[in-house]
Amino acid sequence: LPSDPRVFLTFDDGPDAFTPEILDCLASHEARATFFVIGEKALAQRPLIAQVQKGGHAIGNHSWDHRYIYFFRREAQLKNWIADAHRRLGDLCGNDPIGFRSPAGVRTPPLGRALADLRIPLIHWSQRFFDTARLWTPDRAQRAVNRLSPGEIILLHDTQSPSRRPIFLKALEHFLRAGKARGFRFAPLLPEDLT
Numbered sequence: 001l002p003s004d005p006r007v008f009l010t011f012d013d014g015p016d017a018f019t020p021e022i023l024d025c026l027a028s029h030e031a032r033a034t035f036f037v038i039g040e041k042a043l044a045q046r047p048l049i050a051q052v053q054k055g056g057h058a059i060g061n062h063s064w065d066h067r068y069i070y071f072f073r074r075e076a077q078l079k080n081w082i083a084d085a086h087r088r089l090g091d092l093c094g095n096d097p098i099g100f101r102s103p104a105g106v107r108t109p110p111l112g113r114a115l116a117d118l119r120i121p122l123i124h125w126s127q128r129f130f131d132t133a134r135l136w137t138p139d140r141a142q143r144a145v146n147r148l149s150p151g152e153i154i155l156l157h158d159t160q161s162p163s164r165r166p167i168f169l170k171a172l173e174h175f176l177r178a179g180k181a182r183g184f185r186f187a188p189l190l191p192e193d194l195t
C-alpha cells in the first residue's frame with residue numbers, strides 16, 4: 001500500500017435522524033467521511049449539519065430536493081437547480097460543498113456540461129452496496145474490505161430505516177476496524193483530491 005492509503009466513505013441523502021449514530025461510530029474509530037446532503041433536509045435540520053462539520057467531515061451537494069425530473073428539463077434549468085443548491089448549501093455551511101453527487105448517480109452529457117460551466121466536480125463512487133434496498137451486514141462489509149484499494153469512494157446512506165440501523169452500524173464498525181487493520185485511513189474528500 002502507498003504511504004497514506006486513504007479511502008473515502010460517503011453518506012448520501014441525509015441529514016437524517018440516524019446521522020448522529022453514524023457520526024459517533026466514525027468518531028470512535030477516528031474515521032472521517034463525506035456527507036452528500038439534500039439541501040432542503042439540511043435547511044430543516046441545521047443542528048445535524050453543525051454536528052457533521054464539528055466531526056471534521058466534508059459536506060457535498062446532493063441537490064436541493066433529490067428530484068431527478070431536472071435531468072429531463074432544459075439544460076439551463078438543470079444548471080440552475082445545481083447552482084442554486086450549491087450556493088444555498090454553501091451559505092448554510094459557511095463554505096462551498098466539496099462537489100456534486102448526482103441523485104441516483106445519474107450522469108448525462110448535459111449534467112457534465114452544467115458542472116463544467118459551474119466548476120463543480122462530479123463525485124461518483126467506486127463501490128456501493130445498495131444499502132437502502134438490501135441490508136448491509138458485517139459479512140458484506142468484510143468482502144468489501146478484502147477488495148478495497150487506495151482512493152476508493154464508497155457509497156452508503158445515512159437514511160436507514162430504524163429496524164436496519166443496528167446491523168448497519170455493526171457493518172460500518174466492522175468495515176472501519178477491518179479497513180484500519182489492512183492499513184487504510186478513512187478521510188474526508190478534499191478539493192485537491194478532485195482535480
Ligand SMILES: [Zn+2]
Nearest residue numbers: 012013103104
Ligand atoms: Zn440520493
